[in-house]
Amino acid sequence: MIDYEVDGDGIAVITWNMAKKPMNVLNEESIGAFFAAVEKAVADDAVKGVVVASAKKDFVAGADLDSIFAVTDPAALFPRHMEMQNRFRGIEKAGKPFVAAINGTALGGGLEIALACHHRIAADNPKAQIGLPEVTLGLLPGAGGTQRLPRMIGVQAALPLLLEGKRLSPKEAHGFGIVEKLVAPGDLLAEAKAWLKQAKPDDAVKPWDRKGFKIPGGKPTEGRNRDAFTAGNAMLRARTYGNYPAAVNIMSCVYEGCTIDIDGGLRVESRYFINCLQTAEAHNMVRFFHSMTKAKNLAARPKAVDPSTYTRVGILGAGMMGAGIAYATAMSGIEVVLLDTDQAHAEKGKAYSAGLLDKRVGRGKMSAAERDAVLDRITATTSYDALAGCEMVIEAVFEDRKIKADVTAKAEAVIGTAAIFASNTSTLPITGLAEASKRPESFIGLHFFSPVDKMPLVEIIMGKATSQTALARAMDYVKAIRKTPIVVNDSRGFYTSRVFGTYVNEGLALLAEGVAPALIENAGRMAGMPVGPLAVADEVSLELVSKIRKQTRADLGDAYRGHPGDAVVDRMVDELQRLGKKAGKGFYDYPEGDRKRLWPDLAQHFPPAATQPDVEEVKKRLMFVQSVETARCMEEEVVTDPRHADVGAVFGWGFSPSRGGTISQIQSVGLPAFVSECDRLAQAYGPRFTPPKLLRDMASSGESFYAA
Numbered sequence: 001m002i003d004y005e006v007d008g009d010g011i012a013v014i015t016w017n018m019a020k021k022p023m024n025v026l027n028e029e030s031i032g033a034f035f036a037a038v039e040k041a042v043a044d045d046a047v048k049g050v051v052v053a054s055a056k057k058d059f060v061a062g063a064d065l066d067s068i069f070a071v072t073d074p075a076a077l078f079p080r081h082m083e084m085q086n087r088f089r090g091i092e093k094a095g096k097p098f099v100a101a102i103n104g105t106a107l108g109g110g111l112e113i114a115l116a117c118h119h120r121i122a123a124d125n126p127k128a129q130i131g132l133p134e135v136t137l138g139l140l141p142g143a144g145g146t147q148r149l150p151r152m153i154g155v156q157a158a159l160p161l162l163l164e165g166k167r168l169s170p171k172e173a174h175g176f177g178i179v180e181k182l183v184a185p186g187d188l189l190a191e192a193k194a195w196l197k198q199a200k201p202d203d204a205v206k207p208w209d210r211k212g213f214k215i216p217g218g219k220p221t222e223g224r225n226r227d228a229f230t231a232g233n234a235m236l237r238a239r240t241y242g243n244y245p246a247a248v249n250i251m252s253c254v255y256e257g258c259t260i261d262i263d264g265g266l267r268v269e270s271r272y273f274i275n276c277l278q279t280a281e282a283h284n285m286v287r288f289f290h291s292m293t294k295a296k297n298l299a300a301r302p303k304a305v306d307p308s309t310y311t312r313v314g315i316l317g318a319g320m321m322g323a324g325i326a327y328a329t330a331m332s333g334i335e336v337v338l339l340d341t342d343q344a345h346a347e348k349g350k351a352y353s354a355g356l357l358d359k360r361v362g363r364g365k366m367s368a369a370e371r372d373a374v375l376d377r378i379t380a381t382t383s384y385d386a387l388a389g390c391e392m393v394i395e396a397v398f399e400d401r402k403i404k405a406d407v408t409a410k411a412e413a414v415i416g417t418a419a420i421f422a423s424n425t426s427t428l429p430i431t432g433l434a435e436a437s438k439r440p441e442s443f444i445g446l447h448f449f450s451p452v453d454k455m456p457l458v459e460i461i462m463g464k465a466t467s468q469t470a471l472a473r474a475m476d477y478v479k480a481i482r483k484t485p486i487v488v489n490d491s492r493g494f495y496t497s498r499v500f501g502t503y504v505n506e507g508l509a510l511l512a513e514g515v516a517p518a519l520i521e522n523a524g525r526m527a528g529m530p531v532g533p534l535a536v537a538d539e540v541s542l543e544l545v546s547k548i549r550k551q552t553r554a555d556l557g558d559a560y561r562g563h564p565g566d567a568v569v570d571r572m573v574d575e576l577q578r579l580g581k582k583a584g585k586g587f588y589d590y591p592e593g594d595r596k597r598l599w600p601d602l603a604q605h606f607p608p609a610a611t612q613p614d615v616e617e618v619k620k621r622l623m624f625v626q627s628v629e630t631a632r633c634m635e636e637e638v639v640t641d642p643r644h645a646d647v648g649a650v651f652g653w654g655f656s657p658s659r660g661g662t663i664s665q666i667q668s669v670g671l672p673a674f675v676s677e678c679d680r681l682a683q684a685y686g687p688r689f690t691p692p693k694l695l696r697d698m699a700s701s702g703e704s705f706y707a708a
Helices: 028-043 074-092 109-116 145-153 155-164 170-176 185-198 223-240 245-257 262-277 280-296 320-331 343-362 368-376 401-412 430-436 468-480 496-512 517-526 533-540 542-559 566-575 615-635 642-653 662-669 671-685 693-701
Strands: 002-006 011-016 049-054 098-102 119-123 181-183 312-316 335-339 378-381 392-395 420-423 443-448 457-462 484-489
Touching: 002 028, 011 028, 011 185, 028 074, 049 185, 074 109, 074 262, 098 109, 098 185, 109 145, 119 170, 119 185, 145 155, 145 245, 145 262, 155 223, 155 245, 170 181, 181 185, 223 245, 245 262, 245 280, 280 484, 280 642, 280 662, 312 320, 312 401, 320 335, 320 343, 320 368, 320 443, 335 343, 343 368, 343 378, 368 378, 392 401, 392 468, 401 420, 401 430, 420 468, 430 443, 443 468, 457 468, 457 642, 468 484, 484 642, 496 517, 496 533, 496 566, 496 615, 496 642, 517 533, 517 615, 533 542, 542 566, 615 642, 615 662, 615 671, 615 693, 642 662, 662 671, 671 693
Parallel strands: 011 049, 049 098, 098 119, 119 181, 312 335, 312 392, 335 378, 392 420, 420 443, 457 484
Antiparallel strands: 002 011, 443 457
């Protein structure tokens, strides 16, 4: 795990080299080995200084999350954690200079090792990431990060990095003063040794261990720092509604810990770190991280199918979705044929990519030459003959079966027999669309989310005839364009559209019952959703919601089950002609040049009840209805993996990460408690809250979707 050698100049090089791991991580075994090497170097009189380095392409990626949660007793955790803090302090007080040679990514505990060293030199590798991202997992930097970083760069500079979990390039980290020097990758070890050779005794003493030390910019209680905490608390509450305890704990660590000495500050940090470990939010977010990682790594990919690569992909339809898919594909180095009914529309779709690329050039994220190379990979055309040689064709035309059938036939007449044909439909069953294909086994659904350039998810939909080969190749394509795939089986609305719709519909039902619109919208945001359900309905388009529901009713006939929100949509669209954001009016008004605001006349058409429900009840209805519908999807085997359900919820429609996803929410509440509460909601508000048999059976047998 740890290599150790001393050269002829008395410089010890402690090298992280975890052979059984793809990257270096902090766990009980590696930490023990590392500090054994540290103690060996400190005890050896022949050693004048120490380099901490890595034999892998990255430095240290952070802590092994499973090991963090291994001990659950807070009373036992504190002394264990303080022992680790003291060992980090042992580096600082060793009396010998330590320099971190950061060759690649250093995140979380990896960066905290470097912060404990007396000097940091980083390889100028623009792909490397340096930061303390623990807050994104519901945790906080627990090995001195909340104490050392503010003491190094100042409170106001450190807080955003800690609270947002920002990942910096080495160049950016150097700009902040987190690393003292940037060097060419090949010069890293030599530069580290050179610094040690000229180091003076004072270089082996941390600034905060020197008499008269003052934090750059002052203590948290002083001047502008004090004002920053006052405003910061308010801003944090407004942004997170208290759903992320780790962020509050980070502010507390900095405020309390940086008003006292470093040793007292580390004790403060340890207590707040252990507090984070006990929260449901941390468990939910770490569980989601594991699910996301498995999805990204294609854990569900059929193993028997050889990996495939893509050089040329066709996209039918150059509208917003087609243009977005073309951009994501071309950015990944794949040639794109962007086809539309006339050349002007096709060129407009290509221009969408040009606009996004120009912004990247303007922000310094790519050169003009790199932009031109991406654009050169996109061919805008009206000719189906241009699809020859495409390994995959994705249709992104109107949600009309006849149009989709027409483009399917025209494309299949040109593409090779091994090519995959995919539909970007968000609502129409794939099995039905595949009836227009001569090769239904190669027909699959690829549901992208808007805007494609920003949304990380692709929902892969298996039709009844879709082969495992088509699935594997579709997953390979999704990985190639750097998106995260989930796999679901065919049904109306698939998984994401179906469950997402319950959030919108519940908001409409609440409005129909006389719940104040502002209460509905605020409750949605307070529960952790990005926007309220009425705002979402406007964004999607009330007219589209109405059309989809009417089509569903026509398709299902007597099997259609109405929803209390149906009448609200009918009234808004058919009677009041308020069609949503695109029309400039829906549940909200959209004044030109001003922020949207709830339509003042809503109260006339949907009068508020004299007695309003408690906000917690509204939050519960909006969130639990999504989990109930997800459980139905699991029972019907639309979704077969709870991890895909959670990843789809968070990445697809913005379900609160603090709850970990729709299935994770059930896990967090506990199945028996969730079933009991849903029974109460069903009795009070309707059968849409009735738990499916799957949940009842799991609750009675003590099963769960995830291991504890």
